[in-house]
Amino acid sequence: MYDVIVVGARCAGSPLAMLLARRGHKVLVVDRATFPSDTVSTHYIHQAGLSRLQDWGILDRLVATEPPAMRHLTFSYTDIFLEGFADPIDGITEVYSPRRTILDEILVDEARRAGAEVVEGFTVTDVIFAEGRAAGVRGRIGDGPEREFTARFVVGADGRNSTVAGLVGAEIYRSVPAACFVYYSYYDGLDWTFQHRTGFGEQQLGAWPTHNDQHLVAVMRRKERMREFRANVEGSFHEIIDQVVPELGEDLRTNGKRAENFRAMAYPDNFYRRSAGPGWALVGDAGYHKDPFTGWGITDALKYTEVLAEKLHEGLSGSRPIDEAVEEYTKIRDAESNGTFELTCSLAELSLTPYYDSVFRATSMSPEYTTKFFGLIAGGIPGEEFFAPANLERLYEDVNMPADRRILTRS
Ligand SMILES: Cc1cc2nc3c(=O)[nH]c(=O)nc-3n(C[C@H](O)[C@H](O)[C@H](O)COP(=O)(O)OP(=O)(O)OC[C@H]3O[C@@H](n4cnc5c(N)ncnc54)[C@H](O)[C@@H]3O)c2cc1C
Structure with missing residues (x-):
């Protein structure tokens, strides 16, 4: 027993x-x-997750397998652009995608x-x-x-x-119903570090380095368009990247070599x-x-x-x-x-609500809040703190946000 x-x-x-x-x-x-x-x-593992492995004494073992370290992240959501990295969390200053x-x-x-x-x-x-x-x-x-x-x-x-x-x-x-499907694979020949790019047209590109000097490259679209995507998987995959970040699409075609089959999933x-x-x-x-x-x-x-x-x-x-x-x-x-x-659940809809649009647009104009945003994403800053109306008021004030865009609550 x-x-x-x-x-x-x-x-x-x-x-x-x-x-x-x-x-x-x-x-x-x-x-x-x-x-x-x-x-x-x-x-992809956030700093907050790596800090658990560190506490348990097994992070060194993972690091010894040489997953590429990421210390600079690039996010965009349509025309909102955020680049940077969170402050250390429990001494963790880089992330991995093993x-x-x-x-x-x-x-x-x-x-x-x-x-x-x-x-x-x-x-x-x-x-x-x-x-x-x-x-x-x-x-x-x-x-x-x-x-x-x-x-x-x-x-x-x-x-x-x-x-x-x-x-x-x-x-x-x-x-909460899931909005999207994903296709991803592993590529040789890329040097993109971390890209999390959601484009106009409700589609997304995610890419980050992983073991074997490869990049994982993933695309997402809303499920309504899955049948159309499947009619030409390779072509649709490239089409999304071309439309979301054209220069990465060009680089993928020129330098990227797919090393494995595509994995696909309509999200549950x-x-x-x-x-x-x-x-x-x-x-x-x-x-x-x-x-x-x-x-x-x-x-x-x-x-x-x-x-x-x-x-x-x-x-x-x-x-x-x-x-x-x-x-x-x-x-x-x-x-x-x-x-x-x-x-x-909200971000995965692939279009921002007016509230998140205002918050992230303002965030992108403030270096201080951009670092806080990465802290939020990495698990170092609680959502209640980042999205607290008083915190957002200060953000809007700092970046001189137009009065009609100063949305303080989700509803
Ligand atoms: C496309 C996609 C991308 C993702 N990307 C990320 C990401 O970048 N970062 C991230 O943090 N998370 C990501 N996730 C989510 C992440 O993979 C899961 O949250 C995580 O794997 C959950 O771990 P788990 O141990 O709970 O379950 P699982 O990883 O699902 O493991 C469950 C285990 O249970 C075993 N099992 C099931 N049924 C039985 C049974 N009857 N008897 C015996 N064994 C059984 C299975 O074999 C399996 O090994 C992603 C998920 C998907 C689908």
């Missing part, structure tokens, strides 16, 4: 297993994948090193219940025999289509799902998923898995009832992630 079984071993699951095992708990983490394993993700084959393997290995038992290639098909509580899982490796593992607590860290969520009946209680809706119940919890995308536009999935998974680990430890060590402690994790997650969720 384990203390905790974690289903899913990527950004949410492995760190949870690692943190619990480090505190002496008996943990099993299973994943149907075998690592190294890729997944559909553009894998390939998931590398990041996730390190996380799995660190869980193992900490003493968690890791079973790869194991697909969970059932949650076992006893006396009204989740008490274990059932599943198998490939076509092998069915196996059962029991535990005091079961955590689904199994992604947005969470099997565990379905089996425990965890319902979605907040949902943004949601919060009930993430705690008797004997179970959900963490990472399983419980809270949003559009990748702001690149916060990995960072949030790392951040809130740490909160869950703390609450599970309180319960497992007997200092308070475990379900009560875990319920508190969901409250913390929901309260702290609300700003990121709302901002992400």
Whole structure:
């Protein structure tokens, strides 16, 4: 019998297993994948996410794999242009976009090193219940025999289509339709550093350096135009870049060499799902998923898995009832992630509301606020602080914004 079984071993699951095992708990983490394993993700990690890895003592290991460091970011949203970088967050002065084959393997290995038992290639098909509580899982490796593992607590860290969520009946209680689809691939021959460019015509280009001296290049458009895009994938891909930033389109054609197949996805809706119940919890995308536009999935998974680990430890060590402690994790997650969720859902529409247009246009005229903007995006400045009406009033005053453009609240 384990203390905790974690289903899913990527950004949410492995760190949870690692943190619990480090505190002496008996943990099993299973994943149907075998690592190294890729997944559909553009894998940008914010300073706030890297600071979690640093705190856990595993950032150096990631850095040793030589993911290219980014210290200068370029954002544009139609004609609003912002360049710079956030102030250090917990001493972190650069960011990375490591390939998931590398990041996730390190996380799995660190869980193992900490003493968690890791079973790869194991697909969970059932949650076992006893006396009204989740008490274990059932599943198998490939076509092998069915196996059962029991535990005091079961955590689904199994992604947005969470099997565990379905089996425990965890319902979605907040949902926002996703607007877009994405196509991306990896290119040799580019030197663009970080580009996050949303153009006129509701389309977006994202590009950043990653392992193997390659750049990940991604394009997004609204779903209504996906059929048209698919009729000529390569041509449409280039067309978006040409239209959003013509000089990058030209450079891609001249110097870029696509090294891998395109990955594609029509985004699933943004949601919060009930993430705690008797004997179970959900963490990472399983419980809270949003559009990748702001690149916060990995960072949030790392951040809130740490909160869950703390609450599970309180319960497992007997200092308070475990379900009560875990319920508190969901409250913390929901309260702290609300700003990121709302901002992400709005920006991912690929057209700015008048409010965000005013705020970001004014921000782009102020070096001080531009740095704050990057702090907001990186997780160093809370949304409540950046978007506080008093803060915006000062911004508008500083840049002499016309009176009719001084919008202070979202509604
Ligand atoms: C196109 C795209 C781009 C993105 N870009 C970024 C980005 O730039 N930055 C960022 O921070 N985030 C990004 N994200 C989001 C990010 O990838 C996710 O938020 C993150 O992977 C969530 O981690 P997780 O551990 O919760 O779940 P996942 O990474 O989904 O891992 C879940 C694991 O559970 C396992 N599993 C599932 N079901 C079972 C089962 N029944 N039995 C056993 N194992 C199971 C799976 O094999 C998988 O390994 C992007 C997402 C997409 C789709």
